[in-house]
Amino acid sequence: MAKNWYPVVDETMCVQCGRCVALCTRNKHFCYDPDRAPVPVVSAPDNCVDHCHGCGNLCPQGAITYFGDDTGWTPPHRKN
DSSP: OOSSOEEEEOTTTOOOOOHHHHHHHHTTOOOBOGGGTTSOOBOOGGGSOTTOOHHHHHOTTOOEEEETOOSOOOOTTOOO
16 A cells, blocks of 8 residues: 555536446555445545556546656546
C-alpha cells in the first residue's frame, strides 16, 4: 500500500456514478469509504495501491487524478 499515492477526486467533474468506489471495495483496498457510495470519499488514502490507476481509468468524466503521480498518466476520459 502507498503512503504518498492516492486518488484525488474533482468534485466539480464527478457525476457520482460509483464506479471508483465499486472497483476499490471489490479489490478490498477500501481507499474510498464504502458507506458513502456512490459518492467517492477518500477516507483511507494509505490503503491505495501504489501506482494503481484503476479507478481513474474507469471514471467516465476523468475526474480522478492522483497525489504523488510521477508516471505521466492522464485521465483517459477527461472532458476539456
